[in-house]
Amino acid sequence: AIIDLCDRIRVLADADVQERAHWQVDDRLHTMFTEASGNMVLARIAGDIRVTTRLFEISNPSRRVKKDGEEHLAILEAFLADDIKGARRAMVKHIRSLVSDTAAILQGL
Secondary structure (H helix, E strand, C coil): CHHHHHHHHHHHCCCCCCCHHHHHHHHHHHHHHHHHHCCHHHHHHHHHHHHHHHHHHHCCCCCCHHHHHHHHHHHHHHHHCCCHHHHHHHHHHHHHHHHHHHHHHHCCC
16 A cells, blocks of 8 residues: 555656645555554644645645655655654654744745
8 A cells, every 4th residue: 555655646746736636645644654653643743734734835836746746655665664763753843844934925935
């Protein structure tokens, strides 16, 4: 399932804009980790944050396509390699990237 997810992300990362399939794969990726944690509070918070970040991405549907793909693949590839520290670093990088892009949008950049 994870290898299939990686394959889908690679294909979608080459798109010019986010498509419905992008959102479906994105949802699958994010819910996979939060649900696997068994922490329903974390899952709810992550879901709420995803709603907000999606609103920002809708304003510029091509802004994060490739970046999201690269960041998501880095997380999954580290996970598949059983590199817990690498997966954590990749996740932190992804979160910081989202925060940075959201701030840029709010500033009109």
